Amino acid sequence: MLPATVLLEILGFIAAILTTMSFLPQALRIRRQGSAADVSLTMYLMMATGQALWLIYGFVIGSPSLVAANVVSISFVAWVLAMKFQDIKRQRAVGLHRASAAPAE
Amino acid sequence: MLPATVLLEILGFIAAILTTMSFLPQALRIRRQGSAADVSLTMYLMMATGQALWLIYGFVIGSPSLVAANVVSISFVAWVLAMKFQDIKRQRAVGLHRASAAPAE
Numbered sequence: 409m410l411p412a413t414v415l416l417e418i419l420g421f422i423a424a425i426l427t428t429m430s431f432l433p434q435a436l437r438i439r440r441q442g443s444a445a446d447v448s449l450t451m452y453l454m455m456a457t458g459q460a461l462w463l464i465y466g467f468v469i470g471s472p473s474l475v476a477a478n479v480v481s482i483s484f485v486a487w488v489l490a491m492k493f494q495d496i497k498r499q500r501a502v503g504l505h506r507a508s509a510a511p512a513e
Numbered sequence: 514m515l516p517a518t519v520l521l522e523i524l525g526f527i528a529a530i531l532t533t534m535s536f537l538p539q540a541l542r543i544r545r546q547g548s549a550a551d552v553s554l555t556m557y558l559m560m561a562t563g564q565a566l567w568l569i570y571g572f573v574i575g576s577p578s579l580v581a582a583n584v585v586s587i588s589f590v591a592w593v594l595a596m597k598f599q600d601i602k603r604q605r606a607v608g609l610h611r612a613s614a615a616p617a618e
Binding site for chain 1: 521524525527528529530531532534535538553556557559560562563564566567570573574578579
């Protein structure tokens, strides 16, 4: 029989896998569409901040599951945010191009 | 100056607010559309299971932030799942109705 702390961390890691995996469909969808236009910037910034705080919390209380879960989910969220910023930059460029091409519109 | 454990739980609660709030936009969208057709059942079932395990983990390690965060996010996810099941039931009813109304189609 495994010690209780090991069993607890196994439970925590299963929890971590299940909750971080739920970020995958969104990431895959963005990759497929090549655009992050339909995700909310505010929501993802809130999520990234929240996960960073969970990471600190996990470090302080010494929880390997919490640290692992948040390292992985921050990676997903950071990737989505990077795509989102690329999108915003692209849209701004298109906007500027349109504005200079058709100033009378 | 507050004791370190209190400060830590304040940090944990801010993390909890930020990460659980990120479920709100999806829930509000479903409420607005009156349908959960565009959310993935598998993903939400995974999320609910993961959060239930985090809840147990939080109880065992004695983390108020983790318990609070997962109670709230399970409520959101349970509500989305309830809407989703209603949708599936409705679609099945429409399907059966169509099948009996136009058997030759």
